[in-house]
Each structure stands twice: as structure tokens, then as C-alpha cells.
Amino acid sequence: MLHIIMAYLSLFITAFLAATLLPLSSEALLATLIYQHYSLPLLWLAASVGNTLGSCVNWYLGRQCLHLQQKKWFPFSQEQMNRAQMRFQRYGQWSLLVAWLPIIGDPLTFFAGVMRMPFYRFLFLVFCGKGFRYLVVIFIAAGFLE
Numbered sequence: 086m087l088h089i090i091m092a093y094l095s096l097f098i099t100a101f102l103a104a105t106l107l108p109l110s111s112e113a114l115l116a117t118l119i120y121q122h123y124s125l126p127l128l129w130l131a132a133s134v135g136n137t138l139g140s141c142v143n144w145y146l147g148r149q150c151l152h153l154q155q156k157k158w159f160p161f162s163q164e165q166m167n168r169a170q171m172r173f174q175r176y177g178q179w180s181l182l183v184a185w186l187p188i189i190g191d192p193l194t195f196f197a198g199v200m201r202m203p204f205y206r207f208l209f210l211v212f213c214g215k216g217f218r219y220l221v222v223i224f225i226a227a228g229f230l231e
Contacts, residue, residue, distance in 0.1 A: 093128070096115060
């Protein structure tokens with residue numbers, strides 16, 4: 086029983102770390118666990134929740150970055166930040182549905198925090214996008230087993 090719990094926990098942790106700014110991927114572990122016939126709904130839940138919470142860390146770090154904006158070395162003026170925030174609120178929020186994409190996804194979630202995006206809206210959009218992505222990965226990986 087412990088090895089089963091550890092498998093889901095390992096996927097959760099790997100998915101969590103993969104969503105931070107660390108260069109990791111959770112798909113290989115997910116495919117391996119699918120191949121070993123673990124529960125598909127539980128695999129989806131562990132991967133989706135872990136990956137979403139990892140993105141929440143990025144959002145939080147971006148949000149905390151704002152405390153440094155009064156420093157001389159901060160790279161953006163207040164006017165630039167205000168313009169960027171208006172553009173992000175108009176167009177960028179929906180981009181969080183693809184926050185699972187390699188290279189651009191992690192910075193997107195960080196930038197959402199910098200842009201002061203409301204956390205619950207952020208959480209909803211990121212979870213929908215990442216949950217759908219893992220659903221597709223599971224269907225593809227499970228399809229290869231048939």
C-alpha cells in the first residue's frame with residue numbers, strides 16, 4: 086500500500102517542481118505510472134493539482150517581486166508596469182490556459198503575479214489548462230497500451 090501512495094506522491098512532487106522555474110518534466114513519470122496500471126483519475130488528480138500548485142509558487146514570487154519596484158535597479162518604470170498590467174488584464178489572462186507550454190508557461194505564471202492578477206482567477210485558469218493537458222497526455226499514453 087505504501088508503494089502505491091509513494092507513486093502518486095512522487096508524481097505530485099514531480100509535477101509541482103516541473104511547474105516552477107526548474108527545468109523538469111512530469112510526463113515521463115506519468116506515462117510510466119500509466120504503463121504500471123495505476124488509477125488514471127488519481128494520476129490525473131496528482132499531476133494536475135501538483136502542477137497547478139507549482140504555478141501558484143511562481144505567481145507568489147511574481148507578486149513578491151512588486152516589493153522591489155521602488156529600488157533604483159528595478160528594470161521597469163511605474164508607467165510601464167501600469168501599461169503592462171492593463172494589457173495583461175485585457176488579453177493576457179486567457180493565456181494562462183496554456184501555462185503548461187514549455188519555455189513560456191512558467192514565466193507566464195510568474196508574470197501573472199507581477200501583474201497583480203487576482204489569485205482565484207489565476208488558480209481557475211491555470212488548473213483548467215493544466216488539467217486538460219494532463220487529460221490529453223493520459224489519453225494518449227493509455228491509448229498506446231491498448
